[in-house]
Amino acid sequence: MQLIDGKKIANELKQEIALEVQQMRAEGKKVPHLATILVGHDGGSETYVAGKLKDCAECGFKSTLIRYENDVTEAELLAQVHALNEDDDVDGFIVQLPLPAHISESNIIEAIDYRKDVDGFHPINVGRMAIGLPCYISATPNGILELFRRYNIETSGKKCVVLGRSNIVGKPMAILMMQKTYPGDATVTVCHSHSHNLVQECQAADIIISAIGQPHFITANMVKEGAVVIDVGTTRVPATDTKSGYKLLGDVKFDEVAPKCAYITPVPGGVGLMTRVALMKNTLLAGKKAIYKD
Ligand code: GUN
Helix, strand or coil: CEECCHHHHHHHHHHHHHHHHHHHHHCCCCCCEEEEEEECCCHHHHHHHHHHHHHHHHHCCEEEEEEECCCCCHHHHHHHHHHHHHCCCCCEEEECCCCCCCCCHHHHHHHCCHHHCCCCCCHHHHHHHHCCCCCCCCHHHHHHHHHHHHCCCCCCCCEEEEECCCCCCHHHHHHHHHCCCCCCCCEEEEECCCCCCHHHHHHCCCEEEECCCCCCCECHHHCCCCEEEEECCCEEEECCCCCCCEEEECCECHHHHHHHEEEECCCCCCHHHHHHHHHHHHHHHHHCCCCCCC
């Protein structure tokens, strides 16, 4: 069994990005600038955004945080999105999700200029991803592809089961794993809360990518010998033995599943850190106008 070390790979990638930014600075070019809109004070969102700001600093990016209280109107938020679309200094920006229930997430996402949509959530980026055109790929699937690359994990012709069908993880992951490229070229099955034969599908899988958010859902009996198991789950549960007062649990019952695996990601220290660095990669691409020229 080989543990996939997301922390190590994410740090390597961050160093690679920081070097490139140093070079841009040395050449007198503008450094990439990421703006983040954060609404309210949700604990998970606060943690994610703090992590993104720290990553930006480590990569040498400029970053801006724009905060609103929960009572912000959709019109106010749309006006801010339009202002960022027009701001030539901002290369890319994200609106941290979830948003309060009175705001339509899809209205906000569709208002973002797709050329600055470093989250890869805009329908134009999702559509281009689906047909294999250059685009911003959403961070979690992108981070997982990078892990396959860095560990030289074979995916062609493999049976890959994706658990979960969210727009952010499950759906794009399934599409990317079926593309005729590496990583990809797999036979993909998507299972979700209404799948009848989820256990049997997992048992037959060479690769399981689990993004259902149910702690310890994947048990040893569901995993075949030699499988690759990627755990996207990060459920926050209260804990008395951590400084923050909570800990993150994955979807996989790691202790019993790991001995059966060829490769497995831990939680924490696996996919989560790769997700963070994948956003930095997209921001670098945005700063270089590498995907959309103007
Ligand atoms: N909420 C949870 N994950 C994400 C993400 O990757 N981007 C944004 N904008 N919001 C999120």
